[in-house]
Amino acid sequence: MSSRSVPFECHWQASRLLLAGYLLALLLAGAAVMISAVPVLFKGGLISLCLAHAAWTLPRRILLSHRSAWSGLRQDDGTWQLFSLERGWQPVQLRRDSLALPVAVILRYRLPGQWFARGLCIARDAMPVDEHRRLRVRLKFSRRRWAAPE
Helix, strand or coil: CCCCCCCEEEECCCCCHHHHHHHHHHHHHHHHHHHCCCCCHHHHHHHHHHHHHHHHHHHHHHHHCCCCCCCEEEEEECCEEECCCCCCCEEEECCCEEEEECCEEEEECCCCCCCCEEEEEHHHHHHHHHHHHHHHHHHHHHCCCCCCCC
């Protein structure tokens, strides 16, 4: 399965489960702000921050409608790459805290030249079931999956 001669590539789309989870978390955050005992002006600022976060996150991470949204992953010759319309295929280093669960794949990665790691969630309804399974198996059993891109 992890042979270097067999390239692997998958693409995903927006997930309804991820959207529902994000909107639920946003609603709970808004409710917590509204019932808190802080001045009204401060509540307005916090609600504005929540809405600004949603405006940035929804097109880039949830709906995948922004040009910089990651929508594909491939592995060839031991190198992992992520795809976005804006940047094309970019080499990444997968991090050890990535998770491959039946419900979702939490992919933690670092771009070359950057100090911090980023993450993305690929829910089970974002791609066909067999492709999601293949991605989980590839992430669990591929050789050199934590190696830095060359």
